[in-house]
Amino acid sequence: MVFEDNLEFAQQLDQQDPLSNMRGEFHIPKIKGTEQDEIYFCGNSLGLQPKLTSQYLNDELNKWQKLGVKGHFDCEFPWMPYHEFLAEESAKLVGAKASEVVCMNSLTANLHFLMVSFYRPSNKKYKVLIEDHAFPSDHYAVESQVKFHGHDPADAMVLLKPREGETCLQLDDILATIDEHADELALIMLPGVQYYTGQVFDMQAITDAAQHHDIVVGFDLAHAAGNIEMQLHDWGVDFAAWCTYKYLNSGPGSVAGCFVHEKHHDNPDLPRFAGWWGHDKSTRFKMENQFMPIQSAEGWQLSNPPILSLAAIRASLDTIKQAGGISTLRNKSKQLTAYLRFLLQNRLANQVDIITPDEALSGSQLSICINSEDKHGKAVFDAIEAAGVTCDWREPNVIRVAPTPLYNSFADCIHFVDILEAAL
Structure with a gap:
């Protein structure tokens, strides 16, 4: 045009x-x-409030007022499985199966919990590939995980830098760095969209290169979810996490989302930090002390989520669905x-x-x-x-x-x- x-x-x-x-x-x-x-051009930081949000929040407040604890079970959109009502539409946004996504925690908390499972350094493969100009919280999370495992970040963190005089990373340079450090890399963690420049990363090419060298790959999708189209399942991405308050318009500090590829769901040897809400639903209320993880992304949950925040996410997802x-x-x-x-x-x-x-x-x-x-x-x-x-x-x-x-x-x-x- x-x-x-x-x-x-x-x-x-x-x-x-x-x-x-x-x-x-x-x-x-x-x-x-x-x-x-206003001319509001800040949806990449905090999206505006959908008009559905107050209705959905008031529905839950009224439910709490009238039903008390019975709101967990005996009503429309009961609280006990409420996170499940968000799975299908969330999955469409990132190109996943509904079983591969769950809304829980906050973004950086999810990255930490996922790295518990997917950053498993050995004596030889212990390094993490990350941007030199990553969003600070991502850098802090990776650095603290490296230190937690007893490694020196100056040695264990491989930092991607743009070419001299440039601001964005070249895909060829990313792939060349993966090849160069392939024998030492335990994890690649990069953004889907770079927060400072707005550059979209070629997640498929990066994932293909990682898998070629048997390297785990995860993405921070804070600036990608609700912004660009993705196919996390088909690309074979191991894990990803995103916030829901930017392009997903669910309110400040709202509950985040995460993705775990189904190839990892039934792996009994994959370590994780466990909590009651990730335990098998059919036996959860037997109150036994042997953890049996749900064989889906839900198995990474720890605690029951804040329903009012999930209601705001549901309002946003329904608004996006209405838009097509x-x-x-x-x-x-x-x-x-x-x-x-x-x-x-x-x-x-x-x-x-x-x-x-x-x-x-x-x-x-x-x-x-x-x-x-x-x-x-x-x-x-x-x-x-x-x-x-x-x-x-x-x-x-x-x-x-x-x-x-x-x-x-x-x-x-x-x-x-x-x-x-x-x-x-």
Whole structure:
């Protein structure tokens, strides 16, 4: 499509957009002191609240009020199996079987619990491949696991770095590093989408390379779930984890998701930290002390989950289902992001650099560097925020903007670039 840089063209795209009605399914924040909608480009950090959320939460509050403990069993959507109601739609988002996913804990907690099972260092194979610029929590988790097993992180952590003068990693370099360290690598843990640059990693190619060398591979999908299409089961990924409050719109700090490939479900030799909620359902209430894990991803659960948070996730998943699922969202996302990229390059090519790769290697997020010697990006960020834009800032000089397909419009892109141009 040949884009045009004017509001009338953007409005025409919005009129043709089959998802334009979904904006009405969300609460859009207002610019302070006005009744005008913000330009909310921060779904990569915290997604907006679906209107279904309050209804679903109130249903559970009313249930607790009227039924007390009986809410676990004797009602619609009973609490005892509530996490099961999220499995099918969660699985569709990451390309998995329902038995391979479960909502539990928080993202970093899930990475730790999964590494208990899947980071099993030996004298020879003990190293972990991770980005040099990984999200800090991922780096902390891997470093602490390495130390827990008695290894020195300076030796045991293989850090991937971009080429000189570049910001994104090249797939060839990732694969070459895997080959170089294959005899020593026990685990590869990388993001599906890099949080700073917005780069989408080729998870299939990385998994294929890992399996060729008998290396376990896991992914942090915090910025990928609900953003890009994935096929974790078909790719053979060993494990993955994601939060649900970014593109999945389930509320701040909401319960996370995890994936464990079915090839690991019935492995009795796979160690794990165990808890009551991961025990075989048919004998759980016999209250015996011999742990029998459920032979699915549920077997990695520890405790019964917070139902109010799961209710918010169910509201979000139902909203995504109403929109047509991840493939429909991705189709709009590609066009929306391409239009924003066009506007930035058309008007501001000499003032900003987009460090996010092109469409094939990007999702909803574009990371923008202010092209100036004095690195005044934070001042520009403050100015656009004061003008009614919500996005986010990452040191040293990146403004991350994420036009998300569920509630952002093509007109939002025009208005954003108008504001950014004025701020510059």
